[in-house]
Structures are given as C-alpha cells and as structure tokens.
Amino acid sequence: MNILIIDDQKFVREAIKADLIESTFEHDFKTFEAEDANQGIEAIVAIEGNIDLLILDLKMDHCDGMEVINFLSEHPSYADIPLAVISSSDKRTLALVGSIASSLKLNLVGVFEKPINMDFILAEAARLQRQHDHEMVVKSPENVSDYDINQLLDDEQVLLCFQPQVDMKSNSIIGFEVLARMYDENGYIYPDTFLPLIDKAGLNVDFTKIIVAKAFKFWAYEKTLSSYTLSINVTAEDLGCDNLIDYIIRHKQAHAGIKLTLELTESQAIINQASVLNSIARLIINDIGISLDDFGKSYSTYERLDIIPFNEIKIDRSFVCDIDTNEQHHLIVESTIALAKKMSVSVVAEGIETENVLNILAELGCDIAQGYVYSPPIEGRYLTAWVNRYVHKDIAANVH
Missing domain, CATH: 3.40.50.2300 (Response regulator)
Structure with missing residues (x-):
C-alpha cells in the first residue's frame, strides 16, 4: 500500500x-x-x-x-x-x-x-x-459529449434503482427512493453525467415521465412491494408543468393502492407562483405526499416551509454523514429534527454510512433513515430478494 x-x-x-x-x-x-x-x-x-x-x-x-x-x-x-x-x-x-x-x-x-x-x-x-x-461501472464523464441523450430517452435506456428507507424505531422498511441510472452499450451512466445533458436539452419533464411510468409499472407488478412507499424526485420545473401533474395523478388514480411521495429537490429556486402551488394542491388532494428534499442546502429553505404544505422533511446528506465528528452539522441536524417535531412532520435523514451516525440520529429523534448503512441503491431485479433477506434477518433478530 x-x-x-x-x-x-x-x-x-x-x-x-x-x-x-x-x-x-x-x-x-x-x-x-x-x-x-x-x-x-x-x-x-x-x-x-x-x-x-x-x-x-x-x-x-x-x-x-x-x-x-x-x-x-x-x-x-x-x-x-x-x-x-x-x-x-x-x-x-x-x-x-x-x-x-x-x-x-x-x-x-x-x-x-x-x-x-x-x-x-x-x-x-x-x-x-x-x-x-x-458501485456500478460508470462510463467516464470525459466522454459526456459522446452521449445522444435524445436517443437514450427515445429508447428509454433508463434503469431504476431503489434505496430503502427504514423506520428508526421499529427497524422496519417503510419505503424506497427511486434513483435513476441510464445505460448504453458501454455500461451504466450516473446522474451527475446525464442530468446536465437532460437539462441542457430541455427534456426534464420527459425524463420524469419515464421515471414515473417505469416506477409505477414495477411497483404494480411486484405485489410483495405494494405496502412500501414509493418516493420519486421532482423539480421546480416539473411542478410548473400541468401536463406532467396530470400524468402523475392519472398513474396514482390507476394504482390507488400504491403509496406515492414526491421528493421536491432544492436544486432550483421555486417561484411563489399560482401554478406551482396549484400543482402541489392537486397532488395532495390526490393522496400524493410531498417531501422537502435536500433540506437546508439552498434556495430559501424557510420560505419553502412557509408556502409549501408538506408532510416530510429530508435532511441533506452533506449535513448527516459526519454528525459524529462535525459539531456544526450535528447542531443543524438536531435543530431541524426539533423543528420538524414542532411542525408534526416526519424527518428522513439520508446519507447514513455508519452505525455511529445512525445511533446519534436515533438519540435525536429522527424518524426515518436512509443510506449505505442499510444498502446502496438496489437494481430493480434484485429488490425483492433483498427485501426478503432483510425481513427474515429482522425477524430472526427479534426472535433471539
């Protein structure tokens, strides 16, 4: 070495x-x-x-x-x-x-x-x-210009992976976040490579539609997963598109038994406009949960708290992963959890990689945990087997 x-x-x-x-x-x-x-x-x-x-x-x-x-x-x-x-x-x-x-x-x-x-x-x-x-094999970002993003989307060269979200009190799985990967003949392509290309091509809404359709189809097919919440990321741009909102609501109505949460990312500023709030209202009316993703990272976090009716806060991984060594991050996470409790909303901590961080979050009263400490994102074809192993392991631990 x-x-x-x-x-x-x-x-x-x-x-x-x-x-x-x-x-x-x-x-x-x-x-x-x-x-x-x-x-x-x-x-x-x-x-x-x-x-x-x-x-x-x-x-x-x-x-x-x-x-x-x-x-x-x-x-x-x-x-x-x-x-x-x-x-x-x-x-x-x-x-x-x-x-x-x-x-x-x-x-x-x-x-x-x-x-x-x-x-x-x-x-x-x-x-x-x-x-x-x-981690899966990723094509080099140096070859970004080689990708024909329009063709990849036309061919729906999109693979869904799922990362578990676990109730911290019962240690039971409560849901999964959908994480997209793209692929071509050379292997898998990660979001930090393809998302900028999708954004540049103005295809964000088309991409979200593909994710929604594939996720609902998979969840409807895998009956053993039906009790778990399905969490899908959306952006501010998505919220402003009535056509996409209609598309999501139609899928939810066609699969009423699927519990859906939309994680609203903070990567873009949300303008307090009637169309965006109208979309959120329509989603909530149709039993679709709203989660504030990347909470605390950027773009007027407290303004979002004031204008968006949500039922979940998701603390950004940059604050979570090192709370056992970073005093400032520990204080930020602690205050966020306390605020969520006062507002009667759930708190998800993502980016948990160690048992030490997991134990600290439990002491702080965090509701839901997500991260490599449980599992990296799991490709769809392996998900049911992973769930069965986790559930049986949990049952065996409780018996003993």
Whole structure:
C-alpha cells in the first residue's frame, strides 16, 4: 500500500510512519514523504499517481495544502487518489476545506484534527474503497459529449434503482427512493453525467415521465412491494408543468393502492407562483405526499416551509454523514429534527454510512433513515430478494 505523507514537520511524518508499523491493518506499507506542497506535487507526478492514500497537512511553511488540493482537482488522472487532510486548524476551517475538496469531486477520505488516529483513517479509507467497489461501472464523464441523450430517452435506456428507507424505531422498511441510472452499450451512466445533458436539452419533464411510468409499472407488478412507499424526485420545473401533474395523478388514480411521495429537490429556486402551488394542491388532494428534499442546502429553505404544505422533511446528506465528528452539522441536524417535531412532520435523514451516525440520529429523534448503512441503491431485479433477506434477518433478530 503506497502512502504519501506531505507535512512540513519531520516528527509528524515519523509519528505517522511509526503508527503504520504498529497498525492493526495487515498491509505492506510503502511510504513516501514530502516537506511542502511543491515537493508533494512532484512526488505525485514521479509516482504517476500510484498512491493508495495521500496524507496532506494544511498549514505548512512556504506553501499550504490547498495548493495540492487544487493540483489534484486540475488533473483528473490524480483526482481519484484517496485524500486524508490533517491539520491543527479550528473545526470551522476543517469543515470548509472538507466542503471544498468534496465540491471539487476529489476522493476525500476525511478531514482530521491533529493529533490523528492512523487506524481510524485507514479504516475510513478501506470503507470508502469497499463502497466504491459496490458501485456500478460508470462510463467516464470525459466522454459526456459522446452521449445522444435524445436517443437514450427515445429508447428509454433508463434503469431504476431503489434505496430503502427504514423506520428508526421499529427497524422496519417503510419505503424506497427511486434513483435513476441510464445505460448504453458501454455500461451504466450516473446522474451527475446525464442530468446536465437532460437539462441542457430541455427534456426534464420527459425524463420524469419515464421515471414515473417505469416506477409505477414495477411497483404494480411486484405485489410483495405494494405496502412500501414509493418516493420519486421532482423539480421546480416539473411542478410548473400541468401536463406532467396530470400524468402523475392519472398513474396514482390507476394504482390507488400504491403509496406515492414526491421528493421536491432544492436544486432550483421555486417561484411563489399560482401554478406551482396549484400543482402541489392537486397532488395532495390526490393522496400524493410531498417531501422537502435536500433540506437546508439552498434556495430559501424557510420560505419553502412557509408556502409549501408538506408532510416530510429530508435532511441533506452533506449535513448527516459526519454528525459524529462535525459539531456544526450535528447542531443543524438536531435543530431541524426539533423543528420538524414542532411542525408534526416526519424527518428522513439520508446519507447514513455508519452505525455511529445512525445511533446519534436515533438519540435525536429522527424518524426515518436512509443510506449505505442499510444498502446502496438496489437494481430493480434484485429488490425483492433483498427485501426478503432483510425481513427474515429482522425477524430472526427479534426472535433471539
């Protein structure tokens, strides 16, 4: 396992190497060292990016760690290097740097306050690698221009995956969020690749119709899933389209037994216009639930609380995933749950990856949990088998 340590203090580098020798992880560690950002960048190039873990100090003499972070982001061939940022800076600064690294699409293991625990960092790196191994093969975003998005939609080259949502008190499955993937002869294509193309082509509504039709058809066919809520993402643009609202309502009326929730994303600003509120009213009248997705992330969150009649708040994963280490995020999640309780609406926390985060959310009174701690998104053809395994496992646990 190749590990590059970039830190201007020799005793820190020596301490990290000593911790690696004493580590409980069974690896042959080969370490490389650099005293500053420039040396670190030279080492990355010299090793040709063959690095299994990059440990980067933020505050160094002459140049800081942000230079390395910017270098990684500007060179796609190095952006996948697992990055662990370490520093003695205050927690707000650490959180800011973590946010920047994530926004730059770097392979961030975490941002860790000195003194560090190498076993913990190695465990996080291993967990992220396992998570990456479970993900489906994705065509390179560099080939985005190769996609004929109109043809893919015409051929309905859309695959539905489902991520479970679990009641935190009973540990029972209550529903699934629908997550779309597209595919061509080269493999699967993820949303961060195809959604911008759909938006650019003005095909958002057409795409949502395909998702709705496929989801209802699948749920109606798989009778064993009928008791679970089906959650589908919609945008502000979708809400402004009467034709789409009619389309959704017709499907709901044709399948009255299916419990449907629409997750309203905050990726776009909602203009307080009569047509949008009229659409929401029509959906609610037809027994379709409304969830505020990505809550707290952007676009006038509290204005949405004031104007939209909803029955669920979904806290964005960026606040949830690290509440065991990020005090600010812990406070944001805690206050959001408290607010939801006062408003008598349910709270879903998404992006839960560890038991520790799950336990904290339970203590805070969160209602519903979603994330890799239960399962990554599951392709439709495997969903019934997964549900059966989960239910039988839960029954066995209760018996014992």
